[in-house]
Structure formats: structure tokens, C-alpha cells
Amino acid sequence: MLKSRLITAFILIPVVIAALFLLPPVGFAITTLVVCMLAAWEWGQFAGFASRTQRIWLAVLCGLLLAFMLFTLPPYQHSVHLPQISLPLQASLGWWVLALLMVLSYPVSAGLWRHSRLLRLLFGILTIVPFFWGMVALRQYHYESDHFAGAWWLLYVMFLVWGADSGAYMFGRLFGKHKLAPKVSPGKTWEGFIGGLITSAIISWLFSLWAPLPVTLGVLLACSIIAALASVLGDLTESMFKREAGIKDSGNLIPGHGGILDRIDSLTAAVPVFACLLLLVFRSL
Known part of the structure; x- marks a missing residue:
């Protein structure tokens, strides 16, 4: 299992980095849309769709929704302040606060949504749609003046998350004793959680030194710490x-x-x- 994971990672990581820096915004948006459709297909299981046909339709409808939102953007004007982009990003903050409460109170919280297919579909929309617009907004920001500025930002966030995941895994295996969320994901520990945050902090510091990220260190650290915490929550929520x-x-x-x-x-x-x-919050770029 570990061997196949490493081989797949060594193949996928260069492909992802190449897509970030080589695809134009339209190509990148289409690629991300396809990824979101595949995610919607898998989310169908969480929503209670056992039929393959139902899950295919869910993926198609997700793709049509994102494509429609893309086509409603004004030509040559993809400002993050447009409602098609800003509203999903703002909604994501509320959704992940709610998801935190759901994880902390699980399994009691599941009694409120376990038997509601509509709520579980809504949770999927609140997960996938903001993710799509976060990817697109970061990739195309300042594209007119610097084709690679947004790619650096996305690469930074990805390395931040990958670092948190890898650090949590290694620290958890070496030192893990105290369970982080045993009712949701018994394998995760507080030691791994802290190790992941330390790894993310090191990555943030290295990127601030060597990568072209035009932002103050204070804003970068604030955004990075919250994003790293959110990444752990995203993992726990899917586990739930x-x-x-x-x-x-x-x-x-x-x-x-x-x-x-x-x-x-x-x-x-x-x-x-x-x-x-x-x-949107710090408006640092």
C-alpha cells in the first residue's frame, strides 16, 4: 500500500504543478471543473445515492452549475469581488464553522442530517462549489500582469496542506498517543495534529523567503494558520x-x-x- 501511494504521489505531484504553471486560466478552470465533477460523483455516496445513474446525474448537474456560473462572468473581467466568486468564498467560511460544530458534536450532530438527503446534498454543494472558485480565483489573480502569480499562490496552499498531512502522518506514527477525534477518525492524534502545524509553519517560512509572494509576513501567517487548521477540518469532515x-x-x-x-x-x-x-478579508493582493 505504501509503495503504491509513493509511486502515485511521485507521478501526480509533477502533473499538478505542471497544470498550475502551464495551463491558461480557461484550461485550468475546465480541469478543475472536471475534478469537481468527479468529487460530486463520489459525494453521491455520502448523500445516499446508491445508483450509478443517480451519481452520474449528480456529477453532470454539478458540472453544469459551475459552467453556468463561469459563463455568467463578464468577458475579460474576473474580479474576485464579483458575486459569482465572492459569495461562494464567503459561504465557505460559514460552512466550515458549521462543519467544525458537526465534527465536535458527532455522532449527536448526525441525528440532525443523517436522514436528510437534501441536507447532505447541500453540504456537498458548500464543499465543492467554493473549492472550485477558490482554485479559479487564486490562479487567475493578477494574471494580466504576471501569468504565474496565481500559480505560486496555489502551489503555496497545496504545499501547506501537503505539509500538514505529511507532518501529521509522521508525527502521529512516531509520537501519537492522544486521540484527536476518536469518534470521527480514530487514527488521528493530537501529536500528529501539532506536528502537521509545525511542518506547515516551516513551509510558510521557507516560501516567504524564496517564493514571490507579495504580502506582509503577518497576513501570510494569519491566512496560513487558519488554512492549515481548515485543512485538518476538511479531512475530519470527510471522515465523518x-x-x-x-x-x-x-x-x-x-x-x-x-x-x-x-x-x-x-x-x-x-x-x-x-x-x-x-x-476578500485582508485584501492583500
Whole structure:
């Protein structure tokens, strides 16, 4: 299992980085839209859709919704302050606060939404749509003056999340004794959680030294700490929904890694939260 995970990671990471820096905004948006459709397909299990046909329709409807939102943007004007972009990013802050309360009170909280397919679909929309717009907003920001400025920001967030995941895994394996959320994800520990945050802090410091990120260190650290915390929450939230659905992995598309949601669960929280804080709250760019 570990061998297949490493091989897949060594293949996927260069592909993702190449997509960030080589695809134009339209191509990047389409690629992200396809990823979101695959995520919606997997979310169908969380919403209680056992039929393959139902899940296909869910993926198609998700793609049509995102495509419609894209087509309503004014030509050559993709400002983050447009409602099609700003509203989903702002909604993500509220959703992840609610998700935190759901995780902290699980399994009691599940009694409020366990039997409501509509609520579980709404949770999927609040997870996938802001993620899409967070990716698009960060990638295309300042694209006119610097084609790679947004790519650096997205790479930074991804490394931040990957660092938190890897640090949590290593510290958890070496020192983990105290369970972080045993009712949601028994394998996660407080030692791993702290180790992940330390790893993210080191990555943030290194990027501030060497990468072209035009922002003050204070704003960068504030956004990064909250995004790193959100990434842990994204992972725990997906674990909660998988536990309710009675499944181990969201899918089997990626060898050794499970499904698309298993790989982007942390990013679905970290990316829109980071984008909203950086572009709308602090307005640092």
C-alpha cells in the first residue's frame, strides 16, 4: 500500500504543478471543473445515492452549475469581488464553522442530517462549489500582469496542506498517543495534529523567503494558520461523512490513495478559506 501511494504521489505531484504553471486560466478552470465533477460523483455516496445513474446525474448537474456560473462572468473581467466568486468564498467560511460544530458534536450532530438527503446534498454543494472558485480565483489573480502569480499562490496552499498531512502522518506514527477525534477518525492524534502545524509553519517560512509572494509576513501567517487548521477540518469532515455512509474510501480512482475526495478533502476546506481571507478579508493582493 505504501509503495503504491509513493509511486502515485511521485507521478501526480509533477502533473499538478505542471497544470498550475502551464495551463491558461480557461484550461485550468475546465480541469478543475472536471475534478469537481468527479468529487460530486463520489459525494453521491455520502448523500445516499446508491445508483450509478443517480451519481452520474449528480456529477453532470454539478458540472453544469459551475459552467453556468463561469459563463455568467463578464468577458475579460474576473474580479474576485464579483458575486459569482465572492459569495461562494464567503459561504465557505460559514460552512466550515458549521462543519467544525458537526465534527465536535458527532455522532449527536448526525441525528440532525443523517436522514436528510437534501441536507447532505447541500453540504456537498458548500464543499465543492467554493473549492472550485477558490482554485479559479487564486490562479487567475493578477494574471494580466504576471501569468504565474496565481500559480505560486496555489502551489503555496497545496504545499501547506501537503505539509500538514505529511507532518501529521509522521508525527502521529512516531509520537501519537492522544486521540484527536476518536469518534470521527480514530487514527488521528493530537501529536500528529501539532506536528502537521509545525511542518506547515516551516513551509510558510521557507516560501516567504524564496517564493514571490507579495504580502506582509503577518497576513501570510494569519491566512496560513487558519488554512492549515481548515485543512485538518476538511479531512475530519470527510471522515465523518464516510463513517456515516459506511465506506472506507470515497472511491478507487487513484491507486493507493482512494478517490478524488480522499485526496482533495483537506484542499476543499483550505483553498476557499485561504482565498477568502487573502483576497476578500485582508485584501492583500
